[in-house]
Amino acid sequence: MKKISVLMALSLALLCVSSCLTGGKKDEPKFDETFLYGKWQSGSLFYSYASNHTGKTWDEADDVTEDEAMSFEWSLVNAEFTHIYVTEISASGTKASVPKVYTVTTLTQDTLVYEDDFGKVFSFSKVK
Secondary structure, three states, rough: OOHHHHHHHHHHHHHHHHHHHHOOOOOOOOOOHHOOOOOEEEEEEEEEOOOOOOOEEEHHHHOOOOHHOEEEEEEEOOOEEEEEEEOOOOOOEEEEEEEEEEEEEEEOOOOEEEEEOOOEEOOOOOOO
């Protein structure tokens, strides 16, 4: 009988510990990626996101138009927002992928806000 009581107490203690370890874990925010589709603007800077996870960016202040935009691939997993740029790094045509990872804080049909690991905040409005 004593062994059963000890086993029950031990089982209860393990249950409490496992509940404490998982109970404090916050759910990561999840955003609807379909809100990204389309063109976004922040001053003279533009980003365009397509449903096939490709995009392009250009800055009219640098006299770059949408037709001359830099292409990239993107993904949104929970709040992690990644842009992957493919660039040539040498005259021989060697290509390299350059990822930029952000954390989305706001994504609605009209507003996109994300920040980088250094705390720089980027805020965009949907172009109608």
